[in-house]
Amino acid sequence: xxxxxxxxxxxxxxxxxxxxxxxxxxxxxxxxxxxxxxxxxxxxxxxxxxxxxxxxxxxxxxxxxxxxxxxxxxxxxxxxxxxxxxxxxxxxxxxxxxxxxxxxxxxxxxxxxxxxxxxxxxxxxxxxxxxxxxxxxxxxxxxxxxxxxxxxxxxxxxxxxxxxxxxxxxxxxxxxxxxxxxxxxxxxxxxxxxxxxxxxxxxxxxxxxxxxxxxxxxxxxxxxxxxxxxxxxxxxxxxxxxxxxxxxxxxxxxxxxxxxxxxxxxxxxxxxxxxxxxxxxxxxxxxxxxxxxxxxxxxxxxxxxxxxxxxxxxxxxxxxxxxxxxxxxxxxxxxxxxxxxxxxxxxxxxxxxxxxxxxxxxxxxxxxxxxxxxxxxxxxxxxxxxxxxxxxxxxxxxxx
Amino acid sequence: xxxxxxxxxxxxxxxxxxxxxxxxxxxxxxxxxxxxxxxxxxxxxxxxxxxxxxxxxxxxxxxxxxxxxxxxxxxxxxxxxxxxxxxxxxxxxxxxxxxxxxxxxxxxxxxxxxxxxxxxxxxxxxxxxxxxxxxxxxxxxxxxxxxxxxxxxxxxxxxxxxxxxxxxxxxxxxxxxxxxxxxxxxxxxxxxxxxxxxxxxxxxxxxxxxxxxxxxxxxxxxxxxxxxxxxxxxxxxxxxxxxxxxxxxxxxxxxxxxxxxxxxxxxxxxxxxxxxxxxxxxxxxxxxxxxxxxxxxxxxxxxxxxxxxxxxxxxxxxxxxxxxxxxxxxxxxxxxxxxxxxxxxxxxxxxxxxxxxxxxxxxxxxxxxxxxxxxxxxxxxxxxxxxxxxxxxxxxxxxxxxxxxxxxxxxxxxxxxxxxxxxxxxxxxxxxxxxxxxxxxxxxxxxxxxxxxxxxxxxxxxxxxxxx
Numbered sequence: 001x002x003x004x005x006x007x008x009x010x011x012x013x014x015x016x017x018x019x020x021x022x023x024x025x026x027x028x029x030x031x032x033x034x035x036x037x038x039x040x041x042x043x044x045x046x047x048x049x050x051x052x053x054x055x056x057x058x059x060x061x062x063x064x065x066x067x068x069x070x071x072x073x074x075x076x077x078x079x080x081x082x083x084x085x086x087x088x089x090x091x092x093x094x095x096x097x098x099x100x101x102x103x104x105x106x107x108x109x110x111x112x113x114x115x116x117x118x119x120x121x122x123x124x125x126x127x128x129x130x131x132x133x134x135x136x137x138x139x140x141x142x143x144x145x146x147x148x149x150x151x152x153x154x155x156x157x158x159x160x161x162x163x164x165x166x167x168x169x170x171x172x173x174x175x176x177x178x179x180x181x182x183x184x185x186x187x188x189x190x191x192x193x194x195x196x197x198x199x200x201x202x203x204x205x206x207x208x209x210x211x212x213x214x215x216x217x218x219x220x221x222x223x224x225x226x227x228x229x230x231x232x233x234x235x236x237x238x239x240x241x242x243x244x245x246x247x248x249x250x251x252x253x254x255x256x257x258x259x260x261x262x263x264x265x266x267x268x269x270x271x272x273x274x275x276x277x278x279x280x281x282x283x284x285x286x287x288x289x290x291x292x293x294x295x296x297x298x299x300x301x302x303x304x305x306x307x308x309x310x311x312x313x314x315x316x317x318x319x320x321x322x323x324x325x326x327x328x329x330x331x332x333x334x335x336x337x338x339x340x341x342x343x344x345x346x347x348x349x350x351x352x353x354x355x356x357x358x359x360x361x362x363x364x365x366x367x368x369x370x371x372x373x374x375x376x377x378x379x380x381x382x383x384x385x386x387x388x389x390x391x392x393x394x395x396x397x398x399x400x
Numbered sequence: 401x402x403x404x405x406x407x408x409x410x411x412x413x414x415x416x417x418x419x420x421x422x423x424x425x426x427x428x429x430x431x432x433x434x435x436x437x438x439x440x441x442x443x444x445x446x447x448x449x450x451x452x453x454x455x456x457x458x459x460x461x462x463x464x465x466x467x468x469x470x471x472x473x474x475x476x477x478x479x480x481x482x483x484x485x486x487x488x489x490x491x492x493x494x495x496x497x498x499x500x501x502x503x504x505x506x507x508x509x510x511x512x513x514x515x516x517x518x519x520x521x522x523x524x525x526x527x528x529x530x531x532x533x534x535x536x537x538x539x540x541x542x543x544x545x546x547x548x549x550x551x552x553x554x555x556x557x558x559x560x561x562x563x564x565x566x567x568x569x570x571x572x573x574x575x576x577x578x579x580x581x582x583x584x585x586x587x588x589x590x591x592x593x594x595x596x597x598x599x600x601x602x603x604x605x606x607x608x609x610x611x612x613x614x615x616x617x618x619x620x621x622x623x624x625x626x627x628x629x630x631x632x633x634x635x636x637x638x639x640x641x642x643x644x645x646x647x648x649x650x651x652x653x654x655x656x657x658x659x660x661x662x663x664x665x666x667x668x669x670x671x672x673x674x675x676x677x678x679x680x681x682x683x684x685x686x687x688x689x690x691x692x693x694x695x696x697x698x699x700x701x702x703x704x705x706x707x708x709x710x711x712x713x714x715x716x717x718x719x720x721x722x723x724x725x726x727x728x729x730x731x732x733x734x735x736x737x738x739x740x741x742x743x744x745x746x747x748x749x750x751x752x753x754x755x756x757x758x759x760x761x762x763x764x765x766x767x768x769x770x771x772x773x774x775x776x777x778x779x780x781x782x783x784x785x786x787x788x789x790x791x792x793x794x795x796x797x798x799x800x801x802x803x804x805x806x807x808x809x810x811x812x813x814x815x816x817x818x819x820x821x822x823x824x825x826x827x828x829x830x831x832x833x834x835x836x837x838x839x840x841x842x843x844x845x846x847x848x849x850x851x852x853x854x855x856x857x858x859x860x861x862x863x864x865x866x867x868x
Contacts, residue, residue, distance in 0.1 A: 009837070013589035016841050020592060020848065021414050027852075028410030064401075064442050071407040075856045085857035088850065093807060113800060115620025159803040161623075254857075 030076035037074065041308045042082075044250040047073035083254030090256045095157035098251040101149070103156050106258040107204050108248040109149040110387070114163045117390045122168055123175065125395040129382055130179035132398040135370070138336070138377040142176055143184035143221055144168075144386045145209065145342050148202040151190050165386055186220045203261045206246020207385070208311050211237060211264050211345055217383075218349035225379060227353045228330065235266035235348070240302070244310045263310050265300060266348045270326045273298060273351060277319045299324070299348055314344035320365035321358065329355040333378040338362065338398070343383040354379075362394040369398045401442040403595075403650045404602045406855055412439065417657060421583070429555045429578070432658065436558040440523070447522035450492060455557045458532040459550050461485040462539045466546040478540055485536040489529045496522055501725035524564030526722060530689055532557055535571040537693055544572045552578050561654035565647045567665040567685040570692075574660055581659035589837075591656030593844045598649025600847035603854050605815060606642035609635050612808055617775070619800065621784075627801035629788035631808065633768050636775045638815040641670065644683070663688075670767070670819045673759045674751065675739045678767060686722075690715050705745070713737055723774070728782055732773040739766055 036049040048069035057063035075081065086097065095102045101109040126142070133140035149162040156162065169185075176183040190209075193216050194201045201213035209217070212232070219229045244261040245253075252258065275298060301316035315322060318341055332355035337343055339359055350357060360372070373380070384392065401408050416435040423431055441448045461481050468477035500516045507514055535556075538544035547553040556578050562569050616632025648665035655662045665685050672678035679687055698711045713734075720733015743751065751759060772789060776782035788794045817823060831839045 010585050012838065012841075013585035016589050017585065017592055020596075020845070021417065024410045025414045025418075027406075028414060031406075031410065059445050061443065061445065068401075068405055068407050071405065071410065072856055075406055078856055081853045082857035085853040088853065093810060095807070113619070114622035115618070157807075159799070159806050161800045161803045 027076055031071055031074045034074070034076060037078075040073075040079075042079055042250065042253045044247060044308050050074065079254070086252060086254035087256055095160070097255065100248050100251045101157050101160050102252060102255055102258065103152070103160070105155065105204070107148075107152060107155045107202075108206075108252065108258065109152075109156060109160075109162070110147065110207055110248065111160075112147065112149075112163050112387045113161055117163050117168075117387065119167060119171065119390075121393075122390040123171060125389060125392060126172060126175045128395045128398045130175065130181055132369070132373055133179060133181045133380070136373045136377065136380060138373075138380045139182070139225070140380045140382070141182040141184050141221065141224065142172065142382045143186060143217065144172065144384055144389050145213075145217060146187045146190060147385060147387050148207060148209075150386070151187065151194055152202060163387065168386065168390060182224060184221050184224055186217050189216050189220050200261075203244070203246050203311075205244065205249035205258065205261050206311055207248055208246070208342055208345065210261075211266060211348075214342075214345040215266075215349050218346045221381065221383075222350070222353055225353075229349065230352065234268065236268040237264050238267050239264050240313070241305050241310055245308065246311060247309060250308070263305070263313070265313065269299060269348060270328050270351050272327050274325045275299060275315070275322065276325075277315075277322045299351075311341070311345075314341075314347070318344070318361045318364060319359070321360050321367065324351060324357045324359070326351050326355055329353060332356075334358075334376075336360065336373065336377045336380045337383060338380070339383045340385060340388050340392075342385045342388075346383070362392075362397045365397070369400065373398070401439050403647070403654075404599060404607075404851075404855065406852075409599075409852075409855075413654075420658060429549075429552050432560075433551055433555040433558060436555065436560040436563060439560040440558065440563060444523050447520075450496070450522055450525070451528060451558060452554075454489065454492060454529060454532050455554050456550070457488055458485055458536050458557070459547070459553045461488075461536045462546050462553070463548070465536065465539050469542075474540075482536055482540045486533060489533045493525060493529045495519075496525055498721075498725050505727075527566050527568060528557055528563060530568050531562075531570070534568075534689065534693065538570065538572050544575055547571075547575075547578065549579070559655075559660075561651040561658075561660075562662060565644070565651070566683070567648055567651060567662050568689050569662050569685070570689070573663055577660050583657075583659040587659065588657045589841070591653045591658075593840055594653030594656060595650050596653075596844040596848050596851070598646040598651075598653060599851050600844075601642045601646030601649060601818075603851040603858075604847070605818060606639050606646055607854070607858065609642070609808075609811065609815060610639040612804065613639055613775070615804070617785075621794075623798065623800045624788050625795045625798040625801045626788060626791040627797040627805065629785060629794070630768075631801060631804055632785075633772050633789060634812060635808075637670075637768050637771045638812070638819065640771060640774075641666075641819060642815070668819065668821045670764060670816075671760070671821065672763050672767075673756060674763055675736065675743050675766060678763060679736070679740075686719070690719055694718060709741055709745075712741060716740070724777070726777050727779060728773055728777050731782075732770060735770055735773055 032050060037047050038049060039045075040047050048066055050070045051057065051063050051066035053063055057066075072078075089097055096111065099111045101111050103109055129140070129142060146165060147162070149156055150165045153162070165187075169187075173183045173185070190201050190213060193199065193212065199212040200210050201216065202209050215232050215235075222229045239262055241263040242260065244263040246261065249258060299315060300313055302313065304310060304312040304316055324347065329352060331353075333353065334356045335350065335354040335358070337347075337350075337357055337359045339361060340363075341361075343359065347357060347359070358372075360369070362369075389395075401412060403409075412435075416431075420428055420431055420435075437448060440451060461484065464481045465474075465478045468474055468481060471477075496519055500519065503514050503516055506512060535544060535547075535553075539546055547556070556571060556574070559569075613632055613635040616628055616635065619628065619632075645666040652662045652664070663685050665683060667681040667684065669678050669681035672681055695711055695715045698714060699707055700711060701708045716733045716737035717730065718733070719736070720730045723729045723732070751762075769786075769789065772785055773782060776785050827839070828836065
């Protein structure tokens with residue numbers, strides 16, 4: 001009896017070891033043997049594939065690092081494992097992962113707190129603008145789009161902390177008005193529309209604003225310039241995708257209760273619109289992970305709806321410089337738009353009012369800004385998302 | 401390579417283990433040596449030469465001490481070889497670990513501009529130099545047999561489970577198992593279970609709470625408060641325990657899978673009722689090493705109180721320095737020197753009279769403050785953090801503290817429970833002898849699944865003890 005028990009025990013142990021090591025071994029073989037994935041739609045990034053082993057690579061440790069990374073990136077059923085881990089976090093009451101808050105109704109927010117941001121950098125950025133404005137002869141406005149979390153604060157997770165925009169707003173208004181630069185405030189208008197609740201002004205799964213948010217922003221700006229805006233219904237807004245999962249989703253992919261966004265676009269645009277770029281979009285990645293030469297035929301690049309980051313439907317991504325001309329525009333006028341990606345979705349609502357809009361993304365533009373500014377613009381608009389602008393390090397190019 | 405990586409788990413471990421049990425016993429040491437060299441070379445292809453030098457050097461020193469003893473010149477020639485061995489090992493350790501620290505200290509004090517060497521610290525050098533030193537010292541003292549087989553000796557020095565972060569296995573601990581060890585299915589299964597438990601401690605507990613410490617440490621003055629500082633300190637307290645004890649569990653478990661019995665390294669240190677007690681439970685193999693090879697040779701407590709205090713000072717200065725080439729580590733060591741001396745000579749009567757609960761709380765308080773000294777390598781940052789800890793210049797609470805406490809409290813309670821011996825005792829009580837093993841197997845399978853999920857999904861996976 002005693003001996004029999006011992007044998008059972010022994011067999012139990014052997015089975016246990018064989019099972020565990022067997023499963024690990026199968027995972028290990030799959031990493032190498034299964035077809036290698038190069039790009040993860042879900043996470044919106046390139047995956048490390050099994051590297052070639054070279055002498056230099058091994059000696060410098062690069063090969064080993066790549067092998068370690070590839071082991072995680074090529075792990076069998078990778079997406080399933082990450083989803084499972086996210087579910088565990090959810091069950092542990094975590095409403096935050098990889099710098100993203102998961103708020104009520106699956107609304108996602110970037111976690112940016114006071115100590116991430118610098119008032120000093122912000123004020124320096126404003127100074128570059130006021131210096132530029134003094135020499136430009138144009139009507140210069142600054143419009144900083146509030147971060148989603150500061151407008152939709154009721155939807156943040158319980159007690160979740162976000163930076164306080166008030167000191168930035170006050171300093172901005174003060175610094176701009178002292179130098180005769182117009183400070184355009186959109187927060188109240190956005191908050192009012194968001195509060196009505198009929199239409200989302202920010203995406204759930206992406207940090208950008210929706211086309212409604214952009215419309216409100218455009219309307220607010222154009223009103224300050226005494227230009228007309230058509231009613232939203234005239235723009236024929238249509239749904240182009242019901243399965244938009246934006247960049248914030250990529251960071252928390254698999255977290256329960258987060259649903260896809262609907263992406264809508266205003267379809268009525270001026271008929272003779274022409275779009276010209278200075279090259280390829282600087283940051284866009286197409287669905288297969290390759291960079292393609294763009295063929296811009298208009299504001300929308302509908303092929304981008306096939307890929308994960310569908311916000312790139314606007315122009316196909318961000319360009320150093322992009323010019324949109326509309327010969328039918330009322331009263332003509334030229335607008336220089338210095339911007340980040342938030343402004344892309346606002347352009348459809350500005351086209352009717354300007355004969356020419358030149359969009360400059362300072363992250364990618366390397367021409368001389370003082371020369372460009374001196375070309376004689378009617379209006380200059382600096383339009384960024386607030387926290388982007390606070391942290392932005394390229395505004396100095398305005399006076400370089 | 402680290403244990404908590406998918407490449408280690410799914411490729412290295414499987415191959416090394418399966419080949420090892422298929423090989424005849426006489427080839428296993430060679431196989432383990434080769435596997436360990438591969439393991440080390442993974443992260444440090446060039447520095448493997450230092451480890452090989454250290455191995456051959458002490459192998460020869462051991463033989464030389466043996467030869468000297470045989471010829472009756474143990475006290476002269478033997479001693480000379482011993483001094484050579486210790487000087488050689490400490491020389492390597494100091495050169496790679498402390499040269500830049502010494503130069504920058506001199507630069508700061510004397511205002512000179514001497515250039516730094518900018519050497520990368522060879523992984524695990526603090527551990528394997530201590531292990532090889534223990535061999536020659538034990539041979540000299542007659543407490544260990546001389547190892548004449550260089551493959552067996554090399555395997556002892558390079559053995560991958562304890563190579564880079566301990567436990568510090570003295571040669572005399574496993575000398576019998578180096579040449580002849582028994583592996584049974586029960587032993588291997590126990591080892592694997594221990595390994596998986598350690599893996600889960602590291603991946604599920606230490607890494608998760610580590611994110612909180614990173615958040616708090618990165619928070620600027622604008623977001624700091626006393627409540628947040630304490631939360632961060634607690635987070636690091638748990639992170640370093642689960643990280644390091646998890647690593648030790650993995651090492652001990654791996655050892656058992658291959659037939660070795662390494663000494664235990666942790667015994668629920670946060671249950672300690674005094675600082676002395678804490679150091680009997682925390683990183684026990686290092687404590688043993690310093691006691692056996694520094695404190696007792698210096699005279700220990702046999703030469704009067706004044707000498708004992710001096711000996712303690714030396715030991716704790718070195719303990720601090722061993723943990724890292726930085727003044728905060730020295731401060732941390734001296735902090736414990738002060739606490740231990742106070743406890744031994746000044747407050748003993750008082751401490752004996754207060755209720756046990758207060759003794760535990762008091763001990764934990766000093767341990768947590770100690771970890772802050774340990775964690776903040778920049779002295780300015782350390783000063784700021786200590787101030788925040790005691791509410792100097794910061795508010796008691798703020799919004800960030802309220803949020804983090806709110807979401808982390810359940811997890812902190814879980815960690816606190818996991819750090820005590822209660823779960824193990826409870827499991828034993830509930831399952832009884834019959835069911836204990838099957839239940840533990842099922843439990844470790846769940847832990848493995850969870851660990852794999854978090855390893856695949858997470859990129860945050862540092863090892864705190866890697867820099868030593």
